[in-house]
Amino acid sequence: SSSCSVATSYFYFLLHYLVQYKPTKRMVTLWKCFSTRSLSSWHVAFWRSSRTNKCKLLMKQTPETLDGRGTSPCQTRHLTGHASFTIDNIAEVIKHSDTSRVLVMAGAGISTASGIQDFRTPGSGLYYNLQKYHLPYPEAIFELDFFFTNPKPFFEYARELVPGKYAPNAAHFLPALLHRKDKLLRMYTQNIDSLERLAGIPDEKLVEAHGTFSTATCTICSARHTLEDIKKEIDEGTVPRCREHGCKGVIKPDIVFFGEAPPDRFYMYAQDVSETQVLIVMGTSLEVMPFAGMADEVPSDVPRLLMNNNRVGSFGIRAKDVMQTGDIVASVEDLVARMGWDEDFKRLRAEWTIRTPDERTKYC
Template structure:
């Protein structure tokens, strides 16, 4: 069955977590083999207070960024499927907990992606707020600067990601909340739905009448709230699900009375 001509197409919101990028070689953090479970000390490298107060933590953080597979990763079948759905004419918005930029690399326009936790592809000065490409900072590290300072004011540079102990960008969060309230379908994919406030988007969307679909290997706190739970591998399950939506087999929510 295809979407009837003239029928309103559903607004599809995709809340993506680390599991979407594991097929690209980007490790997750909280899964059974996640980084935080394997090396709890690694969490200090992305904790704001530790980072700002300890030069050794910063030096280790720069080495972690240098060696991170996220900046060398390529989009996988799941990222490509989301971009393909957007090209089909279905209104799509992605709210991602990931910082790897792979949704955009797959061809999804920047304006359709809300990066809740920032981007690992840029650095920001904690003093003056100047931003620059991560590649430039890593080139300085490779040239022998273990803790490169801001070229404008000499302040401490950090990845333009949200570290533990930092607030999310209120503008980005506000847009994500608006998407959750307005969408017809919310697909939570590759996320444990345990990290707030991102996890709250799932019940918020369901409470406003959206169809909630969860695609994740492990159980989440909101499985009982979901209209559909899919446990199959994301690289296979998400493309199949989005093809079904593109074909009109999951339509927009019914308009609420009043």
């Protein structure tokens, strides 16, 4: 019923608010249990709008200071009212952090510089460009009920993301550089474009929270398939079908749809957030749970760096929050320069450009 839906959504929002601002051990445990349960798309949409409005209300009451303004395409923003912790402090923390202690979270915004659409930009985002498929609402493309009814829109989208069509940019190479410097604890990505893999982040350091195109599963017989098994059909714009014993079921890439649980590896975050010495968040709206909740679960004394087009989530509330707003690639290059790793960064990117196409995609 509608009243039950409203009550459930309000409970979801209230629980998330309490965990962020008035956490207790019991409350956090309850949140972890509740946030992994399946919610209808209506609940998700309702919670998102409620959370956005709440954040706007909170930020209206928060003093804001800006520094770093000028000709730079990225700006350093502090909303604690003190601006005592800066991007230079972040650079020093990363340089002098212990082995494998830098945690990275990333969303679709890091891939826009590679030519891949994000989801929500008005007039150009993925959801806007899906209007030609006459979806009941944009998010339907990632809902199982709609997929089983009409899988073609999803595979039209999939054709654009098959590994090999796009190249990683500076934002993908930053965690790869951190790995090479033995600083990367883990990278958690919402992306399904595999550009993190292409940049050189190994499996043990990468968690694809929303799944991957590298493997696929038949929706009827559950037979396992690889990307190569279905790549031809995807390239041709047709729906791949299972050939196991004449099954003919639709083969769905192992992408996490709304209502599906994240991969088991995702839950390593519970340990990772307690071990990290600095958190870097790039190119995400921090709206999709449980991924978004990770940023609030790192200890309160851990520095958090946001590199994004705009402020999101609870960033700006903690004393050691630093926000680089504006162009993400420019923000990444600025951070690398402040750490004195420019030459290493150039060398890493140059190595990628001389690889053969097969070498670039062999891990995807």
